[in-house]
Amino acid sequence: MTLADLNRLDQAQFVAALAGIYEHSPWVPERAWSRRPFVDINDLHAALAAVVAAAEKDEQLALIRAHPELAGKAMTDGSLTADSTAEQSRAGLMHCSPAELARLRELNARYNANFGFPFILAVKGYDRAGVIAEFARRVDNDAAEEFAENLRQIDKIARLRLDAVIDG
Numbered sequence: 001m002t003l004a005d006l007n008r009l010d011q012a013q014f015v016a017a018l019a020g021i022y023e024h025s026p027w028v029p030e031r032a033w034s035r036r037p038f039v040d041i042n043d044l045h046a047a048l049a050a051v052v053a054a055a056e057k058d059e060q061l062a063l064i065r066a067h068p069e070l071a072g073k074a075m076t077d078g079s080l081t082a083d084s085t086a087e088q089s090r091a092g093l094m095h096c097s098p099a100e101l102a103r104l105r106e107l108n109a110r111y112n113a114n115f116g117f118p119f120i121l122a123v124k125g126y127d128r129a130g131v132i133a134e135f136a137r138r139v140d141n142d143a144a145e146e147f148a149e150n151l152r153q154i155d156k157i158a159r160l161r162l163d164a165v166i167d168g
Contacts, residue, residue, distance in 0.1 A: 024066040122156035
């Protein structure tokens with residue numbers, strides 16, 4: 001879809017077109033729709049990011065919690081979104097060794113126990129070892145630091161997904 005096409009959509013169509021950008025969170029594109037027309041993809045991304053930044057803390061937490069664990073239950077039971085499946089697959093997370101999978105499960109459990117939300121990483125450019133190393137580096141961080149880092153990672157994921165959806 002081109003940006004010109006996106007700018008012409010009514011709100012429901014706009015939200016549907018950008019449904020996969022923010023994991024199970026249609027409120028983000030819904031609120032950004034009124035900022036049309038977008039002059040370029042950077043403008044669109046900035047509008048979406050501004051919606052997230054202006055959201056109440058509980059909405060931001062819900063956005064974070066809408067993301068699946070890396071190599072977690074949603075991956076093993078097949079309930080990942082198509083975007084998350086593709087992203088985790090490209091990072092090699094669909095092909096973990098038993099030891100890697102055990103380490104990721106242990107890190108997921110520790111991270112959730114520490115923070116009450118899942119670890120989020122824009123995995124593009126990472127391999128399994130890199131994902132595990134980054135996870136291990138962040139698992140004992142401060143809660144406020146991780147909350148903010150997860151929002152930064154969500155922003156990176158959103159931009160990568162926009163680049164895949166919007167032509168030109």
